[in-house]
Structure formats: C-alpha cells, structure tokens
Amino acid sequence: SSFTQLEEDQIQRFQKYLQIRTAHPNPDYASAVAFLSSEAQSIGLQTLTLEFARGKSLLLLSWPGSDPSLSSILLNSHIDSVPAEPSKWLHPPFAAVRDAAGRIFARGAQDDKCLAVQYLEALRNLKAASFVPRRSIHVSLVPDEETGGADGAAKFATSQEFRALNVGFVLDEGQASPTDEFRVFYADRSPWSLIVKAVGEPGHGSRMYDNGAMENLMDCVEVVARFRESQFDQVKAGIKAVSEVISVNPVFVKAGTPSPTGFVMNMQPSEAEVGFDVRLPPTVDPDLLRKRIDEEWAPAIRNMTYQLIEKGPIKDIAGRPLATPANESNPWWSVFQQAVIASGGKLARPEILASTTDARFVRQMGIPALGFSPMANTPILLHEHNEFLKDTVFLRGIKVYEHVISALSSFPANSP
Ligand code: MET
Ligand SMILES: [Zn+2]
Numbered sequence: 001s002s003f004t005q006l007e008e009d010q011i012q013r014f015q016k017y018l019q020i021r022t023a024h025p026n027p028d029y030a031s032a033v034a035f036l037s038s039e040a041q042s043i044g045l046q047t048l049t050l051e052f053a054r055g056k057s058l059l060l061l062s063w064p065g066s067d068p069s070l071s072s073i074l075l076n077s078h079i080d081s082v083p084a085e086p087s088k089w090l091h092p093p094f095a096a097v098r099d100a101a102g103r104i105f106a107r108g109a110q111d112d113k114c115l116a117v118q119y120l121e122a123l124r125n126l127k128a129a130s131f132v133p134r135r136s137i138h139v140s141l142v143p144d145e146e147t148g149g150a151d152g153a154a155k156f157a158t159s160q161e162f163r164a165l166n167v168g169f170v171l172d173e174g175q176a177s178p179t180d181e182f183r184v185f186y187a188d189r190s191p192w193s194l195i196v197k198a199v200g201e202p203g204h205g206s207r208m209y210d211n212g213a214m215e216n217l218m219d220c221v222e223v224v225a226r227f228r229e230s231q232f233d234q235v236k237a238g239i240k241a242v243s244e245v246i247s248v249n250p251v252f253v254k255a256g257t258p259s260p261t262g263f264v265m266n267m268q269p270s271e272a273e274v275g276f277d278v279r280l281p282p283t284v285d286p287d288l289l290r291k292r293i294d295e296e297w298a299p300a301i302r303n304m305t306y307q308l309i310e311k312g313p314i315k316d317i318a319g320r321p322l323a324t325p326a327n328e329s330n331p332w333w334s335v336f337q338q339a340v341i342a343s344g345g346k347l348a349r350p351e352i353l354a355s356t357t358d359a360r361f362v363r364q365m366g367i368p369a370l371g372f373s374p375m376a377n378t379p380i381l382l383h384e385h386n387e388f389l390k391d392t393v394f395l396r397g398i399k400v401y402e403h404v405i406s407a408l409s410s411f412p413a414n415s416p
C-alpha cells in the first residue's frame with residue numbers, strides 16, 4: 001500500500017480499539033480503558049482513571065503545558081457505542097474489517113471511537129516532533145454518553161477534578177460530512193424521552209366502543225405525527241435546517257395481551273404505550289412544548305398519562321441557551337478555524353447538531369465547546385448498519401488534529 005509503517009500502525013491501533021465491545025447494554029469499559037491508557041503511556045501522557053458511577057470508568061489523559069497559569073484545552077470522546085444487529089451488516093460490527101477500498105467497518109467507527117485514537121495519534125506525532133504545548137492538553141474518554149451522559153460527562157463537568165483542570169476550551173464529537181468541507185457544530189439539540197401510556201377498559205375483539213386504550217394511544221400517535229409533519233415540511237421547503245426544528249420520532253410501541261404464540265387476537269387490551277425520541281433546538285421555548293405535550297399529545301381527559309425525561313440541561317449556569325459563539329467574538333473559534341484551514345481543510349458554515357453530545361455539559365458550565373469530527377467525503381452512518389470510516393479519512397483526521405491541537409495549545413497568554 002501507499003501508507004508508511006507509522007500510518008499502517010495507526011490504522012491497526014484504530015482497528016484494535018474498534019474490536020473492543022463497547023456497545024450497550026454491556027459496554028466493556030474496563031478493556032477500553034486498559035487499551036487507551038496503555039497507548040497513552042506509550043506516548044508519554046499522564047493517565048488518571050476516575051469512576052463517578054460504579055463500573056463506569058472515565059479516563060483522563062494529560063500533557064502539561066509550559067505555562068500552568070493559562071487555561072487548558074480538553075478533547076473529549078465517549079467510549080460507549082449504540083448496539084448493532086450483526087446479521088444485518090456486511091461485516092461483523094466488532095471485527096473492524098478493512099475492505100479493498102480501505103473502508104473500516106465497525107460500530108463506533110464514526111461515532112465516535114475514531115476520535116479517541118485520532119487525538120492520541122496526533123499527540124504521538126506532536127511528541128515525536130518535539131512540540132512543547134503552552135497550555136495543558138487534556139483528553140477525556142468518557143462512559144455513558146449514548147444513554148444520556150448522566151453517569152459520565154454530566155458528573156465529570158461538575159466535579160472537583162474537572163474544575164482543577166481549569167478548562168478554557170473543549171472539542172467534542174461532530175458528524176461526518178458527505179462533501180469535501182468539514183462540519184463544525186456550535187450547539188446541540190436537547191434530548192427528551194417521552195413515554196405515553198394510554199389505559200381503557202378491555203373488551204371483546206369484535207366490539208366497537210369508545211375510549212379503549214388502543215384508540216387513545218392511536219389518537220396520540222396521530223396528533224404527534226401531524227406535528228412531526230409540520231416540522232419536517234419546513235425542512236423540506238428549505239425554510240429551516242433539520243437541526244433547527246423539533247424532531248419527534250416513535251421508537252417503540254408496547255401493547256397487546258401476550259399469549260404463548262404471540263398475542264391474544266380477540267381481545268382489546270387495557271393498556272398501551274408508545275415511546276418518542278424528541279429533540280429541541282436551543283432556540284425553541286421548552287415551556288411551549290411541555291404545554292403541547294400536556295394538552296394535545298397526551299391529554300389526561302383521553303385517559304393518557306406520560307413520563308417526560310428531559311435529559312440534561314437546556315440553559316447554562318447564567319441562564320443562556322447552550323450555544324458557543326462561532327464567530328470572531330470568540331478567539332477560540334478564530335484559532336480553531338484558522339488551524340483547520342492551515343491543515344488544508346475546508347470548513348462548512350457552523351451548524352447546530354441535529355443529535356446530541358456531551359458538549360452540552362461543559363457548555364452548561366459556561367465553557368466554549370465545538371463539535372468536530374474531521375470526516376469529509378464520508379456518508380453519515382452514526383447509529384446505522386454498516387457504519388464505516390475510510391483509512392485515508394481516518395489518517396487525514398490525525399493531521400487535522402495536529403494542526404488544531406498545536407494551535408489551540410499555543411494560543412497567546414493574554415487571552416482567556
Ligand atoms: C439521548 S442523549 C444523546 C445520546 C446520543 N448522542 C444521541 O444523540 O442520541
Ligand atoms: Zn457520539
């Protein structure tokens with residue numbers, strides 16, 4: 001191949017990390033942390049394992065800067081992944097097969113196990129080039145992101161250990177870009193989980209009557225579907241970006257009277273449940289949506305109850321929306337942008353992320369954070385079958401991080 005020995009080794013280390021089974025519901029944090037800390041030690045980074053929740057380790061790596069009076073930079077990546085259905089993949093999701101086109105197939109290849117290895121390899125290259133950081137560089141490898149971050153980044157960001165790092169700026173995950181421009185994200189949508197339960201009298205399967213559990217649940221689903229369409233129409237008409245509307249998507253339904261062969265078919269059940277994934281852009285008023293859920297989506301007068309889990313903060317500690325300025329008013333932004341360009345990369349207009357990351361927990365603390373995964377010319381495959389990343393794209397990302405990390409950590413003394 002046309003790769004150097006170092007590059008082949010870097011690809012191999014990426015594959016090794018991808019082969020560790022970090023998918024929910026039983027992510028192997030212990031093996032992941034063991035692998036990452038041994039890599040970090042081989043590079044000469046300091047390692048510290050923290051445990052804010054039993055069995056969910058968080059690995060913190062540090063390269064102290066020459067000027068400890070300056071705030072530090074933090075590079076974040078979550079260890080855990082969503083599950084995969086092996087029978088529906090071209091290659092087993094934890095084999096990290098590299099095909100003839102250089103595509104490396106694995107759950108987590110894009111979301112976001114590439115980042116941990118790219119950060120480490122960029123630091124390895126900078127060490128080899130005798131680079132001396134002015135600001136301290138920290139890397140956090142965190143658990144629990146895919147289930148909401150409550151036992152990972154949320155606890156970390158409010159901890160003594162975090163405060164002691166004096167973090168001035170954070171990079172976290174973004175998303176792949178199908179074009180040759182890298183994407184960058186200055187805010188996330190907030191994730192809510194909504195579970196609506198409808199109850200009613202059970203009845204013979206042949207009977208027509210009002211207010212049955214299934215009828216009530218179907219009313220809910222219809223009303224939500226209409227709202228969903230109103231949001232999606234704005235996207236289709238080009239008025240708003242996908243990440244600027246409220247998304248609401250059904251993710252499970254649970255109903256029916258179980259029987260040994262499936263469900264009792266001649267009985268209308270007495271309860272039924274549907275779960276929705278809801279995402280709110282930072283620009284919308286959460287109270288309006290709370291009211292809509294209460295009055296229109298799951299009205300008590302139609303025998304519905306609901307559980308709304310608002311996962312994580314909506315505002316920062318000063319009451320502002322969780323958004324990082326992505327313009328010249330933010331010196332970190334300028335340094336970041338210039339470094340990406342200096343690496344030979346192109347940057348798309350900054351966006352709100354349609355999904356959600358741990359960055360919101362540091363934004364909550366008032367710390368600027370950008371979402372960035374340097375994957376250009378790559379289909380967006382997070383949470384999908386056959387998630388992959390090309391070897392060339394992976395290697396290119398290491399180079400981009402070398403530029404970005406060295407620029408951020410050299411950033412002058414008279415700034416934040
Ligand atoms: C539900 S919290 C966020 C988890 C994941 N990153 C997502 O966007 O779905
Ligand atoms: Zn992710």
Ligand SMILES: [Zn+2]
Nearest residue numbers: 082111146382
């Ligand atoms: Zn994810």
